[in-house]
Amino acid sequence: MSKISENKKIISLSTILLVLCLLIAGCSTGAHSSASSSSSSKKGSSNVIQAYGELDPQVSGQQIIADKEGFFKQEGLNVKNHLMPGPDQNAALISSGTAQVIFGSIYNNISVAASNVDAKLIAPLANAGNTQSIVARKGLNIKSAKDLEGLKIGATTGSGVIVAIQSMCKEMGVDFNKIKFVNLQAVDQLTALEKGDVDAIAVWEPWVGKAVAAGGKVLFTGKKSYLPDKKGNVNWLNFYMTVAVSGDFYRNHKDEAVKFLKALDKATAFINQHPDEAAAIVAKEIKIPTSDAKRIMAKNDYSMAWNQNFVDSASVMGNYMKAMKNISKVPALSSYSTPDLLKQVDSKLIQVNN
Missing domain, CATH: 3.40.190.10 (Periplasmic binding protein-like II)
Structure with a gap:
């Protein structure tokens, strides 16, 4: 989509x-x-x-x-x-x-x-912007935005959803350079998430819905955050x-x-x-x-x-x-x-x- x-x-x-x-x-x-x-x-x-x-x-x-x-x-x-x-x-x-x-x-x-x-x-x-999302794998325990440092995130190189991650990092004091990005297309991101090969994926609809149906949890989108230390409306990506x-x-x-x-x-x-x-x-x-x-x-x-x-x-x-x-x-x-x-x-x- x-x-x-x-x-x-x-x-x-x-x-x-x-x-x-x-x-x-x-x-x-x-x-x-x-x-x-x-x-x-x-x-x-x-x-x-x-x-x-x-x-x-x-x-x-x-x-x-x-x-x-x-x-x-x-x-x-x-x-x-x-x-x-x-x-x-x-x-x-x-x-x-x-x-x-x-x-x-x-x-x-x-x-x-x-x-x-x-x-x-x-x-x-x-x-x-609200359909561009970061979805964590099933069972991943995120207590704060800083916990994203060191994690593997599946994302397509150059995709605009990464702007949302950059914006989140800037606002929440997260070191963007400490996030380990794995270059994957959307369909491959979903497979990697289900296998546990990555900790989260940066993806868009309809893959967001598929990831959630497989047990994933949305951490944030370009317009809303569900992070423990930041909940509610945000302005991290207007697309x-x-x-x-x-x-x-x-x-x-x-x-x-x-x-x-x-x-x-x-x-x-x-x-x-x-x-x-x-x-x-x-x-x-x-x-x-x-x-x-x-x-x-x-x-x-x-x-x-x-x-x-x-x-x-x-x-x-x-x-x-x-x-x-x-x-x-x-x-x-x-x-x-x-x-x-x-x-x-x-x-x-x-x-x-x-």
Whole structure:
């Protein structure tokens, strides 16, 4: 599901080759359309908006609801939704003109911007910091945050959830350098935790739920702490899901882009007002148990407010990515985003400037 680590790679050689493939063949390689028709729809058609998201309730929750509840149609839009396993193709899809709209995370937005792809982030959609978690193995006795020093934590190198650990260490006086990180992908983290090969894992949903079901205990997330010496709300990681459009779509189809945001605004309200119904709709579309969708979506803050938390999160994530050598320079938020279209939807959503 939502995978910070899967947003960590910028455009690699394989992505560049994919761009060429898309330019030549006009294909949408590897994409899974949520509609019954194939992805060979006319590319760049002014009548059909090609929107690419993920098989993830936090990345594409509003995208799915806006489609299934008819909010796009209410705005007079013909939107073709495509749901992919992850965000790896986003840069190529935007570069080739295959996608007019992409849904992803702020991590992915920064990667795309650092690769000089012509795209504009036009709204935040959800803060998923509470799904990014550190889960201890069954039977591990943690009496204080300092007990994490010397422990083995399974984590994917470069994954954004590590920001939450860094923030916790800074606030709780824990020596980050004394934590022993074991580089593992999410599925391997779960196996290692169950075997006792690691003391804890730094992971995201749905792996958090799987780890807890196997006897693990959540120590803290980006937004909540369950540590013995620190319980309650924290601000250790704000991780935003967003919607972005191609530069061409932003410049030449602003009216449609505003209508698209209006539909997403309606979908946001629907999720917050009818959480169980929304979870059932999303679960059916991405083919996961409704109980999983409810658990994951309940942890997220679905809001399109362009606020200080959102602005700060972009800076924090950008600096982290640079420190991890995933990007060479941190792009300014104003260089790859704009609140001007969202302001036309509801000026109250704009609570701070870039």
